Amino acid sequence: TDKPRPVLTVSPSWLSPGASVTLNCEVEHPSAGWSFYWYKAVPDLSEKSSSYELLPDGSGTAQDSYIIHGQTHTAGYVCRAGRGDPEYHTDHSQPKFVWSADVHSAASLTVSPDRVQHFPSDSVSLTCEGNFTEWRVSKFSEKGFFSHCCDCQKLSGSSYKIHSLQEGVTVYWCESGSGELSNAVNITVRGVFK
Ligand SMILES: *[C@@H]1O[C@H](CO)[C@@H](O)[C@H](O)[C@H]1NC(C)=O
Numbered sequence: 001t002d003k004p005r006p007v008l009t010v011s012p013s014w015l016s017p018g019a020s021v022t023l024n025c026e027v028e029h030p031s032a033g034w035s036f037y038w039y040k041a042v043p044d045l046s047e048k049s050s051s052y053e054l055l056p057d058g059s060g061t062a063q064d065s066y067i068i069h070g071q072t073h074t075a076g077y078v079c080r081a082g083r084g085d086p087e088y089h090t091d092h093s094q095p096k097f098v099w100s101a102d103v104h105s106a107a108s109l110t111v112s113p114d115r116v117q118h119f120p121s122d123s124v125s126l127t128c129e130g131n132f133t134e135w136r137v138s139k140f141s142e143k144g145f146f147s148h149c150c151d152c153q154k155l156s157g158s159s160y161k162i163h164s165l166q167e168g169v170t171v172y173w174c175e176s177g178s179g180e181l182s183n184a185v186n187i188t189v190r191g192v193f194k
């Protein structure tokens with residue numbers, strides 16, 4: 001049987017460094033005594049997925065919202081809910097991201113060429129910098145579709161080439177093997193006039 005899956009929202013999704021971020025976890029029947037669990041998504045390059053790290057005081061809160069103070073970097077979050085004794089748990093929500101455009105010393109992503117707007121036929125390379133041996137690129141499209149970047153070709157070291165640029169705005173970021181998320185960049189693609 002399929003477990004219900006809560007829907008997580010984060011606000012704001014683009015961060016001014018040091019701002020507070022509010023997470024909301026929505027379950028289908030909110031009145032019925034749920035408690036909530038709050039996690040940070042930590043990339044796991046070997047598993048090609050993510051693992052979850054419980055946030056401080058994020059275990060079994062009565063509130064369906066959780067506030068993170070002083071957030072500075074790109075991060076992904078996940079929630080789930082539980083109720084009853086023994087406790088029944090919902091599935092984990094889809095991860096939601098808070099993006100920071102700020103480059104920090106540990107992990108940074110640069111785009112070349114760095115243009116306001118690209119054409120679908122352009123080729124764009126992404127370079128992840130930082131003292132990490134392993135990287136993965138992830139992306140999030142305007143339509144809300146999240147994926148690890150399987151349409152990227154790994155060039156050398158930590159450079160990637162994107163083959164097929166999607167029309168619209170897509171957010172890209174890098175994830176290191178130790179769970180660092182780089183700054184995020186918007187890549188905006190507009191076709192020729194139709
Ligand atoms: C990179 O990381 C390694 C292992 O943690 C460390 O020994 C080395 O000093 C670091 N290099 C730089 C330039 O930070």
Ligand SMILES: *[C@@H]1O[C@H](CO)[C@@H](O)[C@H](O)[C@H]1NC(C)=O
Nearest residue numbers: 014100101169171184185186
């Ligand atoms: C990226 O695009 C989104 C949606 O269009 C926008 O809200 C956000 O401010 C942009 N961020 C940056 C750093 O350009």
